[in-house]
Amino acid sequence: xxxxxxxxGPLSVPEGAIVSLNCTYSNSAFQYFMWYRQYSxxxxxxxxYTYSSGNKEDGRFTxxxxxxxxxxxxxxxxxxxxxxxxxxxxxxxxFGQGTRLTINP
Amino acid sequence: xxxITQSPRHKVTETGTPVTLRCHQxxxxxxMYWYRQDPGHGLRLIHYSYGVKDTDKGEVxxxxxxxxxxxxxxxxxxxxxxxxxxxxxxxAIGTSLEVYEQYFGPGTRLTVT
Numbered sequence: 019x020x021x022x023x024x025x026x027g028p029l030s031v032p033e034g035a036i037v038s039l040n041c042t043y044s045n046s047a048f049q050y051f052m053w054y055r056q057y058s059x060x061x062x063x064x065x066x067y068t069y070s071s072g073n074k075e076d077g078r079f080t081x082x083x084x085x086x087x088x089x090x091x092x093x094x095x096x097x098x099x100x101x102x103x104x105x106x107x108x109x110x111x112x113f114g115q116g117t118r119l120t121i122n123p
Numbered sequence: 124x125x126x127i128t129q130s131p132r133h134k135v136t137e138t139g140t141p142v143t144l145r146c147h148q149x150x151x152x153x154x155m156y157w158y159r160q161d162p163g164h165g166l167r168l169i170h171y172s173y174g175v176k177d178t179d180k181g182e183v184x185x186x187x188x189x190x191x192x193x194x195x196x197x198x199x200x201x202x203x204x205x206x207x208x209x210x211x212x213x214x215a216i217g218t219s220l221e222v223y224e225q226y227f228g229p230g231t232r233l234t235v236t
Contacts, residue, residue, distance in 0.1 A: 024165075026163075049221070050222045050224075052223070052224060060229065060230070061213055061227035061229050062166070062213070062225075062227045064224055064225065064226060067222065106165065108223075108225075109223070111156065111171075113166040114165060115164070116165055
């Protein structure tokens with residue numbers, strides 16, 4: 019079992035929808051949880067990170083961690099076509115496989 | 124890309140030849156990493172460095188070596204390239220092994236024929 023698991027999708031939603039992206043992890047020692055966005059043929063870009071349990075909001079993006087269930091989520095509100103990318107979760111340098119997201123105009 | 128460059132950006136080489144990829148940063152970050160990204164596997168850590176001349180192995184280090192003689196440069200060498208090393212290679216930098224936030228370069232697309 020990989021330490022960080024992520025459904026690769028693909029996920030396709032209409033513009034304006036709320037998007038929910040999820041990961042699970044197995045290592046209880048993980049404390050910081052990252053979300054990266056990767057456009058096609060580009061390097062991953064750090065979006066935001068959270069510490070331990072709780073929520074963190076940054077504009078249209080909200081990251082959430084539930085340590086009791088070892089579950090990590092990223093919510094995107096009012097999704098835009100420019101949000102179309104692959105989203106990767108990570109902890110301590112261990113990455114999920116990435117979920118490919120397409121926002122349809 | 125947060126002051127990180129990678130060279131070359133694209134390379135095609137033959138099986139059995141040595142290949143060196145270079146990562147250069149202008150951020151003076153202590154930690155540097157090499158990852159490979161493959162369909163179905165995501166990003167996997169090859170090697171990382173926690174200072175000049177200080178390096179350690181990652182998840183998929185077999186067939187790769189690294190060197191860091193200056194803070195700003197981290198080299199990845201494939202001693203004898205194989206077709207299984209065809210991949211996209213990303214360099215990343217970071218400031219903390221606790222938080223582990225990473226900033227990635229643009230990548231090198233390597234094809235071994």
